[in-house]
Amino acid sequence: MDLKELRRQRRSRFMGGLIPYVGYIIQSGIAMVFLLVLIIFSAWYTSLLRDVPEGIPIRWIMLVLLLPAAAHSSFRTYLQSPDTIFLLPQGHRMKEYFAPAWTAGNVWKILRLAFVLITLWPLYIRTDDSHQMLLATFAVLILVKILASFGLWRELAMLSRPASAGYSLLRWAVSGLMIAAWLWQPPFRALIFIVILAAAYVAALAVPARLSVPWERLIATERNQGARALMILGWFVDVPGREQRVYPRRYLSKWGAGIAWRRSTAYRFLLTKSFARGDIFGIVIRIAVLALLLVWWNRESYIGSGIYLFFVLIMGVQLSALRKLHSESFWLTVYPLPEGSKASSTIQFIFRAHLLLAVLTALPFLTGIAGRPLPVIGTFLAGALLAYLFKSRASRKSAQDDDDI
Amino acid sequence: MSTAPVLQITGLSGGYSLNKPVLHDIGLQVQPGEMVGLIGLNGAGKSTTMKHILGLMSPHKGEITVQGKTRSSDPEAYHGALSFVPESPLLYEEMTVREHVEFTARAYGVEQSDYESRSSRLAALFNMDDKMDTLSSHLSKGMKQKVMIMCAFVARPALYVIDEPFLGLDPLGIRSLLDFMLELKNTGASILLSSHILSTIENYCDRFIVLHRGKVIAQGTLAEMTAAAGLQGLNLEQLFYELVQGGK
Numbered sequence: 001m002d003l004k005e006l007r008r009q010r011r012s013r014f015m016g017g018l019i020p021y022v023g024y025i026i027q028s029g030i031a032m033v034f035l036l037v038l039i040i041f042s043a044w045y046t047s048l049l050r051d052v053p054e055g056i057p058i059r060w061i062m063l064v065l066l067l068p069a070a071a072h073s074s075f076r077t078y079l080q081s082p083d084t085i086f087l088l089p090q091g092h093r094m095k096e097y098f099a100p101a102w103t104a105g106n107v108w109k110i111l112r113l114a115f116v117l118i119t120l121w122p123l124y125i126r127t128d129d130s131h132q133m134l135l136a137t138f139a140v141l142i143l144v145k146i147l148a149s150f151g152l153w154r155e156l157a158m159l160s161r162p163a164s165a166g167y168s169l170l171r172w173a174v175s176g177l178m179i180a181a182w183l184w185q186p187p188f189r190a191l192i193f194i195v196i197l198a199a200a201y202v203a204a205l206a207v208p209a210r211l212s213v214p215w216e217r218l219i220a221t222e223r224n225q226g227a228r229a230l231m232i233l234g235w236f237v238d239v240p241g242r243e244q245r246v247y248p249r250r251y252l253s254k255w256g257a258g259i260a261w262r263r264s265t266a267y268r269f270l271l272t273k274s275f276a277r278g279d280i281f282g283i284v285i286r287i288a289v290l291a292l293l294l295v296w297w298n299r300e301s302y303i304g305s306g307i308y309l310f311f312v313l314i315m316g317v318q319l320s321a322l323r324k325l326h327s328e329s330f331w332l333t334v335y336p337l338p339e340g341s342k343a344s345s346t347i348q349f350i351f352r353a354h355l356l357l358a359v360l361t362a363l364p365f366l367t368g369i370a371g372r373p374l375p376v377i378g379t380f381l382a383g384a385l386l387a388y389l390f391k392s393r394a395s396r397k398s399a400q401d402d403d404d405i
Numbered sequence: 406m407s408t409a410p411v412l413q414i415t416g417l418s419g420g421y422s423l424n425k426p427v428l429h430d431i432g433l434q435v436q437p438g439e440m441v442g443l444i445g446l447n448g449a450g451k452s453t454t455m456k457h458i459l460g461l462m463s464p465h466k467g468e469i470t471v472q473g474k475t476r477s478s479d480p481e482a483y484h485g486a487l488s489f490v491p492e493s494p495l496l497y498e499e500m501t502v503r504e505h506v507e508f509t510a511r512a513y514g515v516e517q518s519d520y521e522s523r524s525s526r527l528a529a530l531f532n533m534d535d536k537m538d539t540l541s542s543h544l545s546k547g548m549k550q551k552v553m554i555m556c557a558f559v560a561r562p563a564l565y566v567i568d569e570p571f572l573g574l575d576p577l578g579i580r581s582l583l584d585f586m587l588e589l590k591n592t593g594a595s596i597l598l599s600s601h602i603l604s605t606i607e608n609y610c611d612r613f614i615v616l617h618r619g620k621v622i623a624q625g626t627l628a629e630m631t632a633a634a635g636l637q638g639l640n641l642e643q644l645f646y647e648l649v650q651g652g653k
Contacts, residue, residue, distance in 0.1 A: 253538070270500070277500075326497075335509065
């Protein structure tokens with residue numbers, strides 16, 4: 001069996017499934033909005049570079065933006081559940097299958113890292129008097145990236161889930177320390193620290209017991225990766241329903257218990273649970289926290305309002321993905337849910353969540369309401385209007401599709 | 406007790422393709438308080454028949470009524486009158502056992518107090534008390550099947566459509582299920598049950614419908630079917646073997 005060829009075929013099949021949507025992505029309004037945002041960002045960044053503010057914490061900015069790009073790793077294995085039966089006898093040869101996944105995963109992530117670094121570099125060299133060399137910095141980041149990828153691969157193979165979770169934290173901590181050492185310390189001293197830390201990390205990774213091929217973990221991870229790719233596609237076009245990654249989030253287990261006990265709200269109950277334990281919740285919360293920080297930082301300028309509206313837009317796009325949840329659910333066909341209750345519950349749920357997030361992320365503006373009441377009230381209203389526009393669009397789409405979403 | 410059938414299928418032909426129907430002129434009914442066994446070889450059309458009853462497939466010909474309603478005339482009443490236990494558990498990974506049962510109760514419009522009492526009883530009956538707050542993705546296959554059964558039984562509709570319910574269940578679970586089905590039957594509920602474990606259902610079902618290559622080749626009580634086939638004294642397994650071998 002040619003395992004490399006098998007993976008190549010699976011990859012081609014997956015990519016082939018995405019190609020029909022490319023045209024729609026180009027045509028979609030969201031793609032145009034992203035393009036517009038990119039142009040606005042470029043213009044803003046260029047003006048920032050021309051007139052860099054004093055005392056900007058550039059090393060922290062570099063660390064915050066480079067760390068996720070360096071420490072976050074992933075691999076597309078395209079493994080499927082039946083592989084635990086049919087590929088099991090090939091277990092000793094699976095390195096052949098995984099090698100392209102490892103290479104492709106790293107190449108794309110290194111390109112992403114290079115993009116972030118090159119974008120930040122002009123700001124860095126203008127603001128940091130004792131900045132490092134570009135190529136040396138890139139080489140260090142590649143080292144961190146490869147080490148993080150190796151760490152993730154080992155984490156996936158670990159027998160103990162708690163150990164795997166612990167090592168995931170360690171991967172981020174080690175990556176952060178290495179990048180910080182490079183940014184804050186002289187090159188030679190930083191390199192010594194990085195080499196010692198890398199050696200200690202590699203030694204630590206050898207300790208936990210692990211499987212030679214963690215089939216079930218890799219299959220679950222692959223399912224999540226595929227779902228995430230479809231979710232991103234779902235920002236632009238309607239794609240078939242997808243499975244989402246589930247997190248227990250016990251602290252949210254009571255959410256939904258207070259929903260009125262009526263058949264018409266049964267779907268809202270399901271959607272609340274799906275949202276509370278799904279990945280969309282985590283994503284919008286992260287976006288909201290980032291929005292709060294940036295809005296707080298720019299709360300007394302029109303740039304802050306622009307940033308705020310951009311984030312309200314992004315949160316709306318993310319929340320819209322909830323429309324695709326359970327679109328192919330068996331039980332929603334079989335259970336006697338009132339006609340139209342799925343569509344109306346979804347639209348209402350998304351609108352309420354969007355509006356709540358829009359209000360929460362606008363709160364930093366309130367500190368300046370006495371000095372500039374009109375811009376602050378206008379920003380609040382614009383955020384609410386944006387949430388309402390998302391709702392109107394969803395209602396229109398739902399009516400056009402003439403189905404229960 | 407009303408004599409109008411809870412489930413009535415008349416002249417049903419259907420399948421995945423118009424040119425190649427899987428079911429041919431199926432006619433059957435299930436009366437109130439009756440447990441009917443739907444039996445047949447793999448591919449005989451049992452699951453396809455059930456999919457038509459559930460409204461997942463549209464008949465090419467014929468009509469299906471549940472409590473006198475067709476799916477097109479009153480979909481809410483139609484679906485509200487039946488619940489289904491699939492052969493393979495279909496669960497939402499993001500919900501716990503309790504939440505699945507609650508979602509089903511809400512969807513069927515079960516009163517909250519009824520839901521609470523039924524849910525506690527079902528959890529105890531199927532030894533799921535300590536799993537009620539576990540996410541479905543963390544359950545074994547047998548436990549997932551128990552969740553499906555609990556969901557179907559919390560709704561208390563007029564008709565239960567149950568496809569191969571014993572797969573993956575432990576012996577205690579099978580016993581609890583059979584006993585509970587008998588209890589429901591005695592309260593007037595109707596059950597259409599598909600299973601390959603003929604020796605088990607022989608003692609529990611009132612009547613049987615034998616499907617073979619998409620056609621009903623026999624139906625009635627065991628005594629009626631053996632008499633019609635001139636094979637008196639055979640048990641269900643022996644009769645089934647004779648019927649399908651004869652139809653080869």
